Amino acid sequence: MHTCKDAIELLRAYLEGELEVKDKTALEEHLGACAPCVEFVETYRRTPDLCKKALEAKMPADLSGSLxxxxxxxxxS
Ligand SMILES: [Zn+2]
Incomplete structure (x- = not known):
């Protein structure tokens, strides 16, 4: 099982379309058990750059450093 820190690294690759199949499976496993990470993906995808600081402020404390x-x-940019 991945921790959220591991998941964030995978999420970065995932959102850039660079995630390997084996890692994608591991990530999906984590997302299946971790609501905050799912919410992060969903929110990140529809958040304009200017709003990402606000998104960051809403993240759980254990994710904020990696985030x-x-x-x-x-x-x-
Ligand atoms: Zn997580």
Whole structure:
């Protein structure tokens, strides 16, 4: 079972369409048991860049550290 930190790394690849099949299976397993991560994916997909700081503020504390790094990588433009 992956932790949320592991899942965030996989989610990044997943959202960029670069996730390997074996990792996708592991991620889907995690998402099946972790509502906050599911909510993150759903919300992230429909969140404009300008709103991502607000999204970040709503995340559970145990995800926020990984998420900050994730969002920094993901929002370079
Ligand atoms: Zn999770």
């Amino acid at each position: 900050k790094a994730f969002l920094r990588k993901h929002t370079v």
